[in-house]
Amino acid sequence: MSPHQHLDHAPLELENFLPYRLSILSNTVSQGIANDYQQRHDLSVTEWRVMAVLARFEGLSAREVAERTAMDKVAVSRALARLVEAGRVSRDTHDGDKRRSVLGLTEAGWKVHDEVAPLARAHERELLARLEPEEQMWLQRILDKLLRDRGNRERGTGNG
């Protein structure tokens, strides 16, 4: 209540707190993409990430997908269940290791991919367009740095 408290307790200014700002920005951006495109394809963000990885690396196992998407294996398992059910991803059993699955996009999967990917890219472009070229460069550099080793050690989940 009294201003003297404020000095003593040194409250955090949320709007200037970097983790908070990153969270807001990330959620805003992800929401924007999810709303516009993935919802109309009945495609969650986790599912989209799985598809994006399988578009580049055919024949991965679920674990490898998990590594490349930075999601945990449970999330991947669930995403795959839906994607296979929807006929967007094919799942075979690895020759010589019956535990492993061998994953890939189906025709239908590629079709969805080819619609969503450009839209995702467009969103990214719009975001970057709000920055000067100089700022874009710095942002890349800064993210590279901050993601360098962290990105491996810990897990990033949820939205994006």
Place this chain on the structure above:
Amino acid sequence: MSPHQHLDHAPLELENFLPYRLSILSNTVSQGIANDYQQRHDLSVTEWRVMAVLARFEGLSAREVAERTAMDKVAVSRALARLVEAGRVSRDTHDGDKRRSVLGLTEAGWKVHDEVAPLARAHERELLARLEPEEQMWLQRILDKLLRDRGNRERGTGNG
């Protein structure tokens, strides 16, 4: 499977896709803080945000807290329920408008705040310490720009 597909379909490189990178970074950072400190206080991120705001602005209503934390009113309502239950936040009824609540930190609330706030700040410092002063400056500037109007229009939730 065939490389020609890759050219045709132009798959997204997730690890270079800005929204994805932001999501990973945000989640990594938030997780770091949540793990280290807020868990041991039995304090969720949403609860912490509410407390941080109430530390700066005594006597807010729940709606005002929601505005300042960029959370929706349901999330705030739930966070407040737990905080009041835990004796960390006091809730009175506004004189002259019985709908409004008048919120503030209790003694116990301040105690938690005064332990968590410095640790949150320490995390932020550690993060920034990985950047050159020049990069820190650009990051601030870039976030300012990207958060400028978006921050109001859309809602950012969850983690931070």
Place this chain on the structure above:
DNA sequence: TGCAATTGGTTTCACATGTAACTATAACGC
């Protein structure tokens, strides 16, 4: 071989979260 430890993947449980519906109070129009 044969059994313990590991690994790929799924299921279960508890809990967080968003949307929509709902209650209660207040403001507005007449």
Place this chain on the structure above:
DNA sequence: GCGTTATAGTTACATGTGAAACCAATTGCA
């Protein structure tokens, strides 16, 4: 005043999610 509309906040429902337990196949190793 009185009905309509708006606002503060909570509850209900459906869904997403992580941690841990779990099953099945494989590897390591005696």
